[in-house]
Amino acid sequence: MKSKFSVASIMLMLISFTSVAQNNILVFQSDFGLKDGAVSAMKGVAMGVSADLKLFDVTHEIPAYNIWEASYRLVQTAPYWPAGTVFVSVCDPGVGTERKSVVLLTKSGHYFVTPDNGTLTLVAEQMGIQEVREIDEVKNRRKNSNESYTFHGRDVYAFTGARLASKTITYDQVGPKLPNQIVSIPYTKPSFGNGVVKGTIPILDIQYGNVWTDIDKKLFGQLGVKVGDNIKVQVFNADKKVYEGTVKFVNTFGEVTEGNDVGYFNSLLNFSLGINMGSFSEKYNVFSGNKWSIVLSKK
Secondary structure, eight states: OOOSSOHHHHHHHHHHHHHTSOOSEEEEEESOOSSSSHHHHHHHHHHHHOTTOEEEEEESOOOTTOHHHHHHHHHHHGGGSOTTOEEEEEOOTTTTSSOOEEEEEETTSOEEEEESSSTTHHHHHHHOEEEEEEOOTTTSSOTTOTTOOSOHIIIIIIHHHHHHHTTSSOGGGGOOEEOSOOOOOOOOOOEEETTEEEEEEOEEETTTTEEEEEEEHHHHGGGOOOTTOEEEEEEEETTEEEEEEEEEEOSSGGGSOTTOEEEEEOTTSEEEEEETTBOHHHHHTOOOEEEEEEEEEEO
């Protein structure tokens, strides 16, 4: 009897299965900071599940309660990790309330263990939703932790993430399957029209005070601006104009003298604002979030 599966289709299924198999890598993110033992406690729980896990961090310096920034930092870094990596992200101002605790499997084969409170906005959008499961806390919660209501990062997320990453449980054993949708934070998508490009300022390059936008290279290209040209820039917080000025579009900061403003493409190839040897954010009081927007036009 002839098989209905060709060798190619079988290989494709095997590749697909392998691409989402957990790989023993567990990556943490939180708004806890490193001033106390919270992060260490989460990692201790993970190592208690399996000492063979490889533990890493995105950051633990998400500003307190800033779910939007947690969402951005995940999508900024997750695509560079191999398929099968498990991320535990805890920015959870609603800890102990009715918000769901979930594990998202993206179409890229990455797992995200987190409260479903908007943290998954950007990874779901850019990496795709393969499946969403709610964590069954009867089975996937640290032993004897039921009386703790305010540290789900340790008792639920780190524990479940470690069990998943180490293959102690399969993805199906996380808990019941949910519809393929997540809580999403609304924001305005970048656009071009009438000779201007509009976008948002989702994040700052915090160390240097550079201002990162969501305007990618292709969209920016519709302005017809060349390296060395000047660009008119307007920045708004909600409906209030915070900044208006002209910047030179460059490839590198060294193309202008120290202290001068520049426009450039950051490491994600999105348009950004900076100052050579200075902080654009600090000088002009420009910050980030889904309410911050930017308008660009050719000078």
